[in-house]
Amino acid sequence: MTAASSVAESVGESVLDCVGGTPVVALRRLFPDPGTEVVAKLELLNPSGSMKDRSARYIVESGLRDGSIPPGSTLVESSSGNFGIALAVAARVHGLSFSCVVDPKTTTANLALLRSLGVDVEVVTEPDEAGGYLQTRIRRVRELLARTPGAVWVNQYANDLNWQAFYDGTGTELAEQLVRPPDYLFAAVSTTGSILGCSRRLRERFPDLRVVAVDAVGSVIFGGTAGRREIPGIGSSRVPELCSPDEIDQVVRVDDVDAALGCRELLATEGIFAGGSTGSVVAAIRRTLPSLPTPCRVLAIFPDRGDRYLDLVYDDDWLAAARSRRASPDLSA
Ligand SMILES: Cc1ncc(COP(=O)(O)O)c(C=O)c1O
Secondary structure (H helix, E strand, C coil), X not given: CCCHHHCCCCCCCCHHHHCCCCCEEECCCCCCXXXXXXXXXXXXXXXXXXXXXXXXXXXXXXXXXHCCCCCCCEEEEECCCHHHXXXXXXXXXXXXXXXXXXXXXXXXXXXXXXXXXXXXXXXXXXXXXXXXXXXXXXXXXXXXXXXXXXXXXXXXXXXXXXXXXXXXXXXXXXHHHCCCCCXXXXXXXXXCHHHHHHHHHHHXXXXXXXXXXXXXXXXXXXXXXXXXXXXXXXXXXXXXXXXXXXXXXXXXXXXXXXXXXXXXXXXXXXXXXXXHHHHHHHHHHHHHHHHCCCCEEEEEEECEECHHHCCCCCCHHHHHHXXXXXXXXXXXX
């Protein structure tokens, strides 16, 4: 044995071994008030660019272990964003096929990324009765399941493994990373898997934690009527089966303009290049801070990186259009 081979190496089995272990940083430049400390968990540092790496890996590996996802089978899911990309990576690494149902609103960059990852991309083109694509996408998922032998629907909106991935992952890491208790958790919601998983784990260690869901204006997760919104990732046009409103202390709704301003402010002060829902979280904290008791510690989850939002929140023309939609909502339908 050589001297070199007796030294333990640190080499992962695949890129999936790089999921998790994300750092927490203080945001003292963005929120300098000495009475309030805001710290953020940088889930955007996960390998495919978002916290969805955690649920994709967890769901695929649990399924392979317990046999509910047979080796070589086909995954089916309706997702045009982070979860689709993360699932494509997990499927690739584990030799699974993946049929991903998307709609015409999916960005060209995400379509290219999914196709490069070997995904069978199924684009639905017909709007449903409500004028969106939600029902048409679900119908296509059911057709694919019926015609593909051994196909498995991941169904992140109803799959308990979704929140459990964040309970075991992000939540457990935070329970170890933080010594002083956070008073508030601010997290953006869509399936609600990440906020529920994080808060369920964190409340075991910090029972007084108050949980603030950051939703999009025009999302129906916590009631209200559906409306136009352009930032992907945050919000939903249906109530997820996982949703558990009793566990949420407060909901703050942020529109596209304030989300974009939050992203830009975060980049300009802290140098953190993040996606739209992170901007929503920043805006929600900014709006809520004056009513919080001091001293106070706020924990924020930053879900994804900014690269996929260069044509949205970081684009001045897009922001100008979002501002004029906000000024005259009736003209913009
Ligand atoms: C960028 C981004 N932020 C927030 C969320 C919301 O997370 P969850 O689905 O766990 O509620 C998602 C979900 O896709 C996301 O992609």
